[in-house]
Amino acid sequence: MEIVYLTFILMLSIFLGFELISKVPATLHTPLMSGANAISGITLVGAVLAAGADHGGFAEFLAALAVITASVNVVGGYMVTNRMLAMFKKKDSSSGAGR
Amino acid sequence: MSTEYLINLAYIAAAILFIFGLKQLGSPATARRGNLLSAVGMALAVFVTLFSSQILSYSTIIICVLIGGGIGAYAAEKVEMTAMPEMVAIFNGTGGMASLLVGWVALFGAQVDGFTAFTIALSVIIGGVTFTGSLIAYAKLSERMDGKPIVFDAQRMVNAGIIAAIVILAYLFIQNPSSSSSALWLLVVLAFVFGVMAVIPIGGADMPVVISLLNSYSGLAACAAGFAIDNNLLIVAGSLVGSAGIILTNIMCKAMNRSLANVLFSGFGAVKHSTKQTEGEVKPISVEDAYLILEAASNVMFVPGYGMAVAQAQHAVRELAENLEDNGAEVSFAIHPVAGRMPGHMNVLLAEANVPYDQLIEMDDANPRMDLVDVAIVIGANDVVNPAANEDESSPIYGMPVIEVPRARTVFVLKRGMAAGFSGVDNPLFFGENTRMLFGDAKESITGLVAEFKD
Numbered sequence: 001m002e003i004v005y006l007t008f009i010l011m012l013s014i015f016l017g018f019e020l021i022s023k024v025p026a027t028l029h030t031p032l033m034s035g036a037n038a039i040s041g042i043t044l045v046g047a048v049l050a051a052g053a054d055h056g057g058f059a060e061f062l063a064a065l066a067v068i069t070a071s072v073n074v075v076g077g078y079m080v081t082n083r084m085l086a087m088f089k090k091k092d093s094s095s096g097a098g099r
Numbered sequence: 100m101s102t103e104y105l106i107n108l109a110y111i112a113a114a115i116l117f118i119f120g121l122k123q124l125g126s127p128a129t130a131r132r133g134n135l136l137s138a139v140g141m142a143l144a145v146f147v148t149l150f151s152s153q154i155l156s157y158s159t160i161i162i163c164v165l166i167g168g169g170i171g172a173y174a175a176e177k178v179e180m181t182a183m184p185e186m187v188a189i190f191n192g193t194g195g196m197a198s199l200l201v202g203w204v205a206l207f208g209a210q211v212d213g214f215t216a217f218t219i220a221l222s223v224i225i226g227g228v229t230f231t232g233s234l235i236a237y238a239k240l241s242e243r244m245d246g247k248p249i250v251f252d253a254q255r256m257v258n259a260g261i262i263a264a265i266v267i268l269a270y271l272f273i274q275n276p277s278s279s280s281s282a283l284w285l286l287v288v289l290a291f292v293f294g295v296m297a298v299i300p301i302g303g304a305d306m307p308v309v310i311s312l313l314n315s316y317s318g319l320a321a322c323a324a325g326f327a328i329d330n331n332l333l334i335v336a337g338s339l340v341g342s343a344g345i346i347l348t349n350i351m352c353k354a355m356n357r358s359l360a361n362v363l364f365s366g367f368g369a370v371k372h373s374t375k376q377t378e379g380e381v382k383p384i385s386v387e388d389a390y391l392i393l394e395a396a397s398n399v400m401f402v403p404g405y406g407m408a409v410a411q412a413q414h415a416v417r418e419l420a421e422n423l424e425d426n427g428a429e430v431s432f433a434i435h436p437v438a439g440r441m442p443g444h445m446n447v448l449l450a451e452a453n454v455p456y457d458q459l460i461e462m463d464d465a466n467p468r469m470d471l472v473d474v475a476i477v478i479g480a481n482d483v484v485n486p487a488a489n490e491d492e493s494s495p496i497y498g499m500p501v502i503e504v505p506r507a508r509t510v511f512v513l514k515r516g517m518a519a520g521f522s523g524v525d526n527p528l529f530f531g532e533n534t535r536m537l538f539g540d541a542k543e544s545i546t547g548l549v550a551e552f553k554d
Binding site for chain 2: 002003006009010013014015016017018020021022023024025026027028029030031032033034035036037038039040041042043044045046047048049050051052053054055058059060062063064065066067068069070071072073074075076077078079080081082083084085086087088089090091
């Protein structure tokens with residue numbers, strides 16, 4: 001039953017994802033991609049659970065590596081997206097800037 | 100039990116934050132807040148996870164989060180905007196790697212059933228392909244590796260062989276899932292190999308498709324890892340990203356009028372060559388003469404391409420645009436969906452140069468107003484303005500929607516020399532009646548024009 005339940009969640013989220021993204025203007029494609037990429041770092045939650053479980057030995061090494069790589073993804077992804085989005089300005093707010 | 104209950108409630112809140120975050124990323128006015136919302140969701144999810152009863156010690160977690168977070172923060176702060184495609188590729192790769200590892204670790208300390216073993220195999224395969232595929236994409240984008248497609252004779256056979264081996268190994272692993280399974284080790288290796296093989300035959304101009312696809316994979320890998328460790332939030336967030344990536348991939352493919360299979364499996368240009376010979380004379384123009392025409396123009400449209408990124412000309416272009424506006428001209432930037440090396444690449448560069456986003460228009464809006472344009476300035480773009488895509492049925496890019504610059508009164512093409520574009524296709528635009536070629540480095544030419552305006 002657990003499998004069916006998880007698959008149910010999976011299906012609904014996929015449809016939700018399609019609905020959310022389908023109308024994004026081309027201007028925002030890069031930030032959207034990098035922002036979505038940061039969300040895929042959610043695997044950090046799994047990595048943290050694994051690293052805290054004190055498996056020891058090789059498993060501990062794998063888990064530690066998972067936490068490191070996932071944190072690179074999460075922190076880097078959100079920061080770089082924020083940096084990009086900070087540059088997008090409307091006409092009036094940008095005139096005079098950078099001259 | 101009650102802490103686990105609370106943790107799951109917090110996961111619901113995190114999922115809601117992700118959803119609203121993605122929603123707000125869809126509009127330039129709210130995008131920054133959207134990103135922040137989703138970051139808050141992430142912080143919340145990780146924070147509450149620390150209270151899980153599964154966690155016995157914190158030392159490894161804290162040290163590793165600090166290391167990884169530090170690397171990510173440093174890279175995000177230091178990266179040049181022109182290097183954004185390869186940065187996104189790298190972050191993608193680390194996400195894939197993390198999912199591979201999370202799936203793998205799920206084997207330790209617990210008895211796994213068939214279904215869990217299946218999802219572990221999936222997260223290892225998708226995560227591994229995402230990891231090495233992203234590394235190759237990074238190498239190609241940062242020009243540490245030749246951007247040309249790498250193709251060899253038996254490529255399809257070899258790839259088919261690898262896929263078959265992956266399926267067999269996955270089956271063997273699921274039959275007997277254990278942390279000491281040698282099938283799993285081989286599976287990891289083959290997933291890595293396949294990631295490399297999948298990306299090397301794809302050329303630089305097709306990179307927008309590859310990056311969006313890898314983005315999708317990194318989400319799917321997280322999703323598979325979510326199944327492996329029974330975590331709802333990983334499944335929800337992973338599939339949101341997965342479907343977002345698929346939509347972007349689809350948009351990119353449509354913009355090139357090619358199927359995904361065509362992008363992934365055929366080296367561009369090698370397929371067929373145009374039978375038509377382009378005839379005519381190239382008419383060069385000097386910066387001074389170009390200035391005279393621009394000064395009289397009342398409607399100017401810039402059409403940037405990857406060449407603008409290479410020449411780092413975006414700041415000079417913005418300066419020229421401002422001078423044109425001060426001169427009373429209406430200025431717009433027409434951006435083809437696949438201009439550059441990732442989706443929306445040109446938009447980011449122009450935003451960096453302080454071009455307001457309401458001046459950036461999409462191809463579908465640019466073409467109807469082309470007849471009103473006095474001067475269209477093509478900067479380092481080639482295939483995306485190639486009229487052969489509309490006219491010449493034998494052209495390899497026939498059917499790809501392009502920005503129809505020949506309909507403007509005058510077209511300036513800024514170009515280094517007369518080499519064909521990335522796809523190796525001749526461009527009749529260069530020989531057009533109303534086309535003037537401004538040869539030289541794009542940045543220097545534009546700076547020259549700006550200097551003329553200042554005199």
